[in-house]
Amino acid sequence: MSRNYHAVSAEYNALYNGYLALEEGRQSLNYAYNDNYWDILPIERMQILDEIILPGQSKNENFNRAEEKAVKAIQKHSMNIQGKEENPQMDEAYLLLGKARYFDQRFVPALEAFNYILYKYPASDKINQAKIWREKTNIRLDNDELAIKNLKRLLEREKLSDQDLADATSMLAQAYLNTKSVDSAITQLEIASNFTKSNDERGRYRFIQGQLYNTLGYKDSANIAFDKVIELNRKTPRIYLISAQLEKIKNFDYENGDKLACLELLTKLEEDRENRPFLDKIYHQIGEYHLINKSEYLAISYYNKSLRTNSRDKELRAKNYQILGDMSFDYSEYKEAGAYYDSTMSNLVLNSKPYRLIKRKRDNLEDVIYYEDVAQVNDSILRLVNLPELERIAFFETLIEKLKTKAEEEKQKQEIAQRNNGLVTVNNNIGGLNPNAPRGGLPNQSSLFYFYNPTTVGYGKNEFVKIWGNRSLEDDWRWSSKGISNSKNPVLNNEVFVNATADELYDPQFYISKIPTETKEIDSLAKDRNFAYYQLGLIYKEKFKEYNLAKSKFETVLKNNPEERLILPSKYNLFKIYELLGQTGEAVIAKNDIISNYPDSRYAIILSNPELADLKDENSPESVYESLYEQHENQEYAEVILKCENYINVFDGEPIVPKLELLKATAIGRLYGYEPYGKAINYVAITFANTPEGQQAQQIETNLLPRIQSKEFILDSLANNYKVVFQFDKAELSEIKVFQDTLGKVLKNIKYYDLSTSIDVYDPNISFVIVHGLKNKVVAKSFDQLLSKEDKKKIKKPYFVISSPNYQIIQIHKNLDAYLNNDNN
Template identity: 25%
Template sequence: MYWNGRESLREGIVELEKSAKDNYNKILTVYNYGTKENGQSLNPYMDKAIEKASINIQRHSMYFEHKEQINYIDDSYLLIGQAYFYKHEYHKSKRTFEYVMNKYKYNDIKYEAMLWLANSYNQLEKYKKARSTLDYLKNEMDKYPKDVPKNVTKQFPLIKADMFIRQEKFTQAIDFLVDAIYLRQDKKTDARVKFILGQIYQSEDELYRASDYYMLAIKRNPSYELAFNAAINLATCYDTRYEEGSKDIRKKLDKMLKEDKNLDFRDQIYYALADVAYKDAEDSLAIAYLRLSVATSVSNDFQKAESSIKLGKYFFEGKKYQLAQAYYDTAIQVLPEDYPDYKRIMANSEFLNELVDNLIVVQTQDSLQMLAAMSVEDRNAIIDKVIEDLKIQEEKEREEAEALAAMAENMPPDMRNPGQQMGGGPSQGKWYFYNPQAMSFGFSEFKKKWGNRKLEDNWFISNKLAAIDFLEDEQIAENDSLGGAADSTSMASNNPHNRAYYLDGLPLTEDKLDSSNVLVQDALYNLGTIYKDKFEDLPRSNESFETLVNRYPENSHLLQTYYQLYRSFSKMDSIDKAEYYKNLLVQQFPESDYAKLLLNPDYYKELEAEKNRAITLYNETYDHYTSGHYYTVYSNSNRALSTFEEPEEILAKFEYLRALSIGKIEVVDSLQAALEKLVIKYPDSEVKPLAQNILDYLTGPIDTTSTEEEPEETFDLSLYEFNPSSKQIFALVVDDSKVNVNALKVRISDFNEKFYSLENISITNILLNKISHFVMVGNFEDIESALNYFHAIMKNEYVFANISEGDYNGFVIAQENYPVFYKDKDVEKYLAFFREKYLENE
């Protein structure tokens, strides 16, 4: 039994090594246990290992006189812990290893259990506990060196190095990695450790030592991917300080480019060539290589992001913002959230998008205005040329699409024959779409030719407006003359092959020209603000602001533009320019706050003092109101409202006290009129709801928010309780008219049998309402295991085969919340609770 379980564990590890991918753009960890999804995919192997080990323990364990009398029982417990570990169920593995340590203190297996316990803590990111466990193990190893198994001695420095690397304390990992090498690891581990040492030294700019370790890694004849990345990194360790030429390095990289086996790695090779060119001060060549790196990136999203960001930074620093935006936009499409400076990169991308959007507005409207100002003949000639170019482009793209389809049709039969395993999994790859080699080749060729295209009709046409069925023109002609004429006009204005399509957007009337100018004015002002506040590019900012002032001397942003120009030129020590715009502002807008501030630097201090006087008067007036001095309240409120212009919130409170005092000294109608004035004049004030309540009492509710948007639907979630320690159920609510519930239950059962065979999960269903069934899967001991199941099953294509997304909802629900939900039956309400309490807390 133990042997069978151990073999199943080993088979699972082999599968993990195939599926777990290393990111060579980052310093590798010593061990790669893959993602949580990788771990869950091993369930059939690891569950079998657990099952066999458990049976072995149950049938053969003989524990008496405080000692296990049967061999392999302790190994069976360790095997169970390891199986949980590879499934990414680290809390269970931790408890199992702790049990082995305590149960078998007399046995040398305790050392191996300690090592695995530390490794579990590493995966749980509990590094203090990992370090404490390793320190204790080291003391035990020093005390009883002869008792410690050799594999524990060899793995100890690896586990400790991994602990430091996962915390990004790379320097502290070096000594342990070197120790691991001296302990003669197996060839694969030795190569990986040397590669990691090369990465660490390269990150610290110790390029000579990094090169040594990369060469040592290559000499160990590792996997091709590691050897390739070692060669690439070796090239990027080229250091001009040692007066070594780059000719040989470039020659080697060029040779790698020509090798077919490196087809999917060209992005990394071009990146390395760019790095060498940068070091040789050949910036133009480096940019060309980086562009090729982005263009040839097929499957390595991290590399594509790396190359794109480097290009984006280069163009940004050179103030070529539109090019920078294009590459930042490319990067964020594939940028992982754990990428260094992720938030800053996303912010820069948003700023650049905002900038380019406004640049496009200016360029577009200027072009349209220029076209509108031409003679009819010249304008039509330009439009006709655009239409002709469009037709040529479409014809070329159609020909390429047909050629690609013909290439797929002419593929060898062994790449096209259909075949599929029961349960939705791929077969041995006979059909094209189940053949990884064919798919990889086809995907690479497609991306080389077409780039990234959205899956949709007429995908091969980049200008979707051109995707038009010209047969509709003939159909329109068959309609009656009046309707046909109207439809033809509409059709022409939506057809990019017709002049009307382009003429429709031209500002040929005075109203359209005015609207176009407003768009340009707003965009120029926005550009000046973005350049100044977000990019600190004052020359570009001033250029935009001055263009706005010169082109549109009476624009709606004139006051703010004068002030921005005054401040920018002051910062640049251009005193004459700053004074010029200051004088314009004061002369043209003498009553503005900006003018008062420029003429009186203490203006805002005085404004604050005025605000304090208003607050003091309000406090006095409120005291009079509570004392019943309503005429004094009325008088003070009138004085405040005529004297002060701000703050608005205090003025609203004065208005409220004034209304209440009127209610005490005049008739009710006067109170109502005063309150209605308040709610309209100060709709966002604190006292508006108080005033509205009195109005509702006097006259019934009045509509003061008719122009406001409908608020989003909110739910009262108080009927559900969130208890992380509760037992949980995975639930599906399905549309009974569109989903075969029995077939769905069978597929869920198949899924459970394959991936959760040890969990003894039950499946039941009941009618939720007239159109919906409620399918329940459980029970799960805690939220973590329930959410793991939720994520795994919701991504499984076999379970939800032929079921549309809108026909079901999946979620996790606590046992005590189930009867509440069943009684309430509001699925959307519970989904809001689930998203807030379960998913946002992950």
């Protein structure tokens, strides 16, 4: 009676409640888990979290409760008599314990519980289940080979029930998938699909089979597997049914298949009310169908429909944005493409491979977007500048009518929102909702939680925009400087509207007064506009090979009375574009124009002697830069600075200019020190912000300059490397090379030290001859004592000793006098 009492009490009390808690926990796991249908589905729906769980903690209270019930059953009802367990429910209790730990993602303790069953209860009717769960745990611990070995042995030696056989073969399939044995996985999934008692599992296994066939390229076999999912119809979750139909459509043969039947199937899926939760995927697939059939307009429409469903599938949103971006890119709408790529990146995992690929595309469009904005804005302003007074008034009257219409619409929206808000706050029982219902819950449940009520959310958004305007999500967003302008047009931007009074807002003369009138300002706008068009021409020609677009930009430059520096490069680039487009007549005219009007230019020389085009032009920007860089390496800093200034004017507007500016800044730093270097670097960073050189200068300004700004000398006793320095003034520079040669010969006579020399420029008037290789300050200070009597006669020039860190400081800050006056020598 005691044994029966404990067995019944364990089964119908602790274990019953434990399994209830376990099932609740599994359902919550399934609800929270979102399958990624863009990849092969895992056999088991379970999200593995990377959170570290401390002893005594649990990721899910239901599993914690299930474990407590299992432990309670073992502690209160175990009957271990003479080494034998007399309660037949204890194996069930340990199985529950292992399952609770497994789903709570504590796999090592779970493995311990399953192994205990195999050790302690070898005759249990649950022994096969324990073996299967043990191998499930091994798979989670990445012991796939061991799991395959044990599961194959179980299948060979034991006669399993149908469900146990389905569980064992499905887990074996997962192990094969983990080890990239796709064929074996398909075979095991076939067995699992035939023997499982759960249609949910059958639908999932069949769908995974279809996915695996697709990875192997067997579309017909994949479609057969998807058909078996579709045949289950309402017996399996609808997501499997819809996904199987969409996967079949992806496998459709557009060359030989019935396109009309395919479109009818897609339309049927779209119109079925039961499919509304899956419209994001359906719209995307319809867009794919139209894109393949060259119906780009319809494709764009359906991709946008898919985005408007506010899908939770971030990868689907990323694909929609990327496709729209690629289409805009193909249509040469680069600014719009950039916006789509921005949205794509926001839906991808940061720094993942797809993210980096899209970011590279987006970065290539940065300059295009910037210069297109400049050209568009300045063109608009200059167009208004040149309009007659009556046409200006007509233009702004049209604008004012639009503003009034928009204001009226906004007013109506706010009135509707306020009415709805009043209903929500006064009549709390809208739609039959319980006024005492909890404010939490899920969106599809009855709840008055603010963010689950679309009316209050919409009203809140309108109120926020009305009070604060458009603000980006960042720190200190309430500062007035953080407001986002809806337009880059300085005439019609948000600041103008915000600062306008009610009367000014609808007065054409108010806007006309904002149009530039000073000649200097107008000329500056025209200059920036022409330079932007020139840069766009170069980018379209060199980077994107859009020769027609490039041609239109260069022609626009020449029509707009550009600066002299832009005329010749624009004409030469047009000549090259005419050649590439096969427009021989235009190319000949452009060539003759350059040769006759600019005979001394390097372009004319190249065009007059075509054979030189294949040779390295000594006057080309690249050759000039190489020559200057070589001079920089030879410490001819003054010459480099002077030549850089000349060549910057010669090559103004060409891609080589930022390189020359950065080289010039470096030479300035070497010759004049920290402060002039900081100013020169700042100029490069600001002026050429969209170039690699400008970005490099920005990094120098942000990271390097703060580290070297200190002028404080360190104690020489802390250093382990010293230099002996011979100083030469400008009048002595002719002797410096001879002195270095003599010093080098003398140093060869010094034993036990490996010493070398170099010449360093300090500033325009001072240079140094340096002796390197001394590790001790005392030895360095008594350098002359290392020389023989004969050698001392050759080296009579005075010297000073300085540690390497302090030498670096005097070269950076040009504070030699401060060092020498600091009693360091």
